[in-house]
Amino acid sequence: MSQAPVHAIAIHGGAGAVPRATLSAARERSFRAGLEAALDGGHAVLARGGSALDAVATAVRLLEDDPCFNAGHGAALTRDAAAELDAAIMDGRQMRAGAVAAVRHVKNPIELARRVMEKSRHVLLVGAGAEEFALEEQFVLVPNSYFRTAERLEQLQAEQRGQRVSDLVPPAPQGTVGAVARDALGNLAAATSTGGMTNKRPGRVGDSPIVGAGTYAKNGVCAISATGHGEYFIRAVAAHHVCAAVEYRGLTLQQAMHELLHVILPALGGDGGLIGVDRDGGVVMDFSSEGMFRGARDAAGRREIAIY
């Protein structure tokens, strides 16, 4: 076996039905460009000796700002045509975590999640209370229209006509964006951000901002970010389950993720994907849906972007 990479990062931009035939070359290029920008942005932090925490925050912020992906600008819309955003970040070093749910006016929810971790004594803030905290922390709020794109409106209208978003041409990533990283000091971190499901009921919160479900990091074990049908990931306590399988049963990260995605979630009826990094910087990306927008890069020279 080759020597483990000193630092490593993996990202995802959502999982779901991504039939190759329906993705035009131009669209595929813009997805790949978005993934590359986030991957390289996060990797640059690690390469200059930055922390895993800074790397995942950077990668996720870039994905939030890219309207291709379902988080931040370009997030999926609720049944009231509003964006309602969830995010979480976890630092495996001290197992500190911060999360926000159902915020409507915060440009980069991942930054607010990080602020909850660092400046409040809480882990999870929701709704208007989370935005009040944002104001106290000098965040500039943006109108909800900032998040709305013409494409997401079309998808919402299609869904409300009874069409499934996954049947649309061109398809759009459902899900979520996320990143996991290991830095040169061996610290692990995970971050996840999402607009949730198209046409969701206001107030619905998925797995992304729930520590242990969509996001988890524990030094010496692994860091995980999930994407998929959130309700199933919550019930399976997916991200923590993978870490527990590695820590308590001695499974490899790959085995643990495989069991969750291909045994446990199908039994519940759910699908989706996971990215993870283990204590040594080994990256695993796996999914049970048709595709997952993803990328990985490490100090040993690995650099890959993939969709199918």
Place this chain on the structure above:
Amino acid sequence: MSRPRVLAILAVMAVALLARAVAADPRPIVLVIHGGAGVIERARMTPAKEAAFRAGLEAALAAGYTLLEQGGSSLDAVTAAVRTMEDDPQFNAGRGAVLNHEGDAELDAAIMDGNGPHAGAVAGVRHVKNPIELARLVMEKSPHVLLVAEGAEEFALEQGVVLVPRSYFRTEARERELEEARGARPEHATSPPATRHVTGTWQGSMGTVGAVALDRAGNLAAATSTGGLTNKMHGRVGDSPLIGAGTFADNASCAVSGTGQGEYFIREVVAYDVCARLRYRDLKLAAAVEQVIHNLQRSGGEGGVIALDRAGSVALDFNSAGMYRGVRDSRGRHEVGMYRGEKP
């Protein structure tokens, strides 16, 4: 044989039969409840207060256990036990919940059916009399697991739940506690939680109420409901409504409900961690609970959990001064306690 001798032999046989019946009770029914952990000490308690708390715990046990005895589901039993404590103003859930910084109750609850498993939860609701019932409606009548704030109340209305004014939840005792907390410390400090000693708002009961149950059919269920922390920031959500953190049930492992400093329970995914250790480390339930409480202590967190497995084994543990708690099962166990060193 002499008559006393026959009687003695019969007595021995009867005891042996009874012992076997208890040990072999193949389908026990069990209900375990808690009414919060925290500074619960004999020196701070009056006889009248203590009697009232014990009566409240007994009422919750009775409400849930009666259903189990009648062949009802563990899901119905935990719902009934938690609803009873929500309605009792002594406990920090439903009416009599602690108040947030703005002086309102902001309620969280979750329920999980180990047979499935299925789950439902609500957070940040302010006008729902029994949040545990709304959590159950989320589980049974929506495709979702967690609904928060106004969206959760909109769902409540759609389901025909009658909303109540915020004043319904407020009690004089909680208003006094809020006044004290406001005087004691700023609403939220700016130093990170890992380095800061948490006091003030953790004073008194770190309440939450919860229940875990096992029914005749062998199904486990867990439920938790809370008003959170006195003087909490508007929008703060603790571990109670988070599946895996404060509430978890799976027939494949165990059922757990937690109470304590929620932020620590979230980070350590306490409820699920108990079940993961039970299942994957092949530990007994009591050992799994002990390890998790030990880790909680090490990270600086305070609180307790109640846990129950499919064989009917019960584990209750806490690292705070006390925890309101109760156990009742078909093997004849029937206990309520609140202080350290007491049964159960």
